[in-house]
Amino acid sequence: MQKYLKLLQELAVDFDLFQITQVSRTLNKKADTLSKLAALTFSHFKKEIWVEEVKVKSIEEDSVSAAVEEEEQSWMxxxxxxxxxxxxxxxxxxxxxxxxxxxxxxxxxxxxxxxxxxxxxxxxxxxxxxxxxxxxxxxxxxxxxxxxxxxxxxxxxxxxxxxxxxxxxxxxxxxxxxxxxxALVSKAPRHPMIPVASPWPFCKWAIDILGPFPAGPGGVKFLAVAIDYFTKWVEAKPLKTISGKQIRYFV
Missing domain, CATH: 1.10.340.70 (Endonuclease III; domain 1)
Structure with a gap:
């Protein structure tokens, strides 16, 4: 309390008018209740009571450092x-x-x-x-x-x-x-879709080779796939090796 009084006397010099008013007991109920919380136990309370713990006194000055240190050389x-x-x-x-x-x-x-x-x-x-x-x-x-x-x-x-x-x-x-x-997941295609017009079945075909995959039964590693653009019919055949004879046989 002596430190608070000393600080108060130092600050009072800067004011032209300084006055101390005594607060009546009826207007100081909140402060009195808070001062008595230290001697009470909270086990019998049903509701939660939030108590703030002040670790630093208000008369002690805090040292504040810059959050971001400036660089010596920059574009400025x-x-x-x-x-x-x-x-x-x-x-x-x-x-x-x-x-x-x-x-x-x-x-x-x-x-x-x-x-x-x-x-x-x-x-x-x-x-x-x-x-x-x-x-x-x-x-x-x-x-x-x-x-x-x-x-x-x-x-x-x-x-x-x-x-x-x-x-x-x-x-x-x-x-x-x-x-x-x-973030929202975009369902739009990454590349613009190119429509392919096919007037009748088996007018346009697409053939592709997929692989190599892990070896399956019989040692097959590749997959030959063909699709018809009109009916969207898919034909696929597993292959052990890729050669012109195998593709001609698949077609």
């Missing part, structure tokens, strides 16, 4: 150096590209933004931060595991952008295990 490095120091690459072609792209960017307190006329400036992210941002929007606590276009629109509404945002979002979502497990 030459642009930031040009906007900050006016430095250009040795290659004349690359230097010309940076000069043409520079008016599209804004450097504010070491952070690179993309200028916008009708909306807020969008903050650029390096590759490591970009992938973490995509996973948070796609697989986060309030995410819907939506497609890459919806994820990109949400990221831009949050105020972030980078040149390869669509390609990176599609690549990350393609590797999502939940999307692969719960």
């Amino acid at each position: 490095t030459p642009i930031v150096e040009f906007l900050n120091k006016g430095a250009l690459p040795i290659d004349s072609v690359e230097a010309r590209k940076i000069k043409m792209k520079a008016p599209m960017y804004l450097l504010d307190k070491g952070i690179l933004y993309r200028k916008s006329f009708l909306g807020p400036h969008l903050r650029y992210l390096n590759p490591t931060q970009a992938k973490s941002n995509i996973r948070e929007v796609h697989e986060g606590m309030c995410a819907l595991n939506s497609g890459h276009k919806t994820v990109v629109s949400k990221i831009m509404r949050l105020g972030y952008y980078w040149p390869s945002i669509y390609r990176d979002a599609a690549e990350v979502i393609r590797k999502c295990q939940s999307c692969q497990l719960h």
Whole structure:
């Protein structure tokens, strides 16, 4: 309690008016009940009682580190150096590209933004931060595991952008295990179907050879199959070897 009092006295200096009001017992029933829970046993209660265990005191400061460490070199490095120091690459072609792209960017307190006329400036992210941002929007606590276009629109509404945002979002979502497990199974053929017209029976035939398969009775390993396009009648014969004599005999 002395630590809380010391912290309270330090914070009170920053306020013009400081007042302590005593709460009456009728308005403090909830706090009194919570304070007595430590001396009670819950075996006789039929309903569940959720008790939060506070392991860290509110007066202790927590050290927060960055969730994603930024990379030293990325595609933004030459642009930031040009906007900050006016430095250009040795290659004349690359230097010309940076000069043409520079008016599209804004450097504010070491952070690179993309200028916008009708909306807020969008903050650029390096590759490591970009992938973490995509996973948070796609697989986060309030995410819907939506497609890459919806994820990109949400990221831009949050105020972030980078040149390869669509390609990176599609690549990350393609590797999502939940999307692969719960995705709709497409029943459409992978290749366009080619209709074959047959005016009468035995007008068109198709013959194919399948195999080799594991050896069966008699040492047969191959299968000769023929089908009529009109009646869809199938003829099949197991063969031990494939030769012109065997196929002529099958036909």
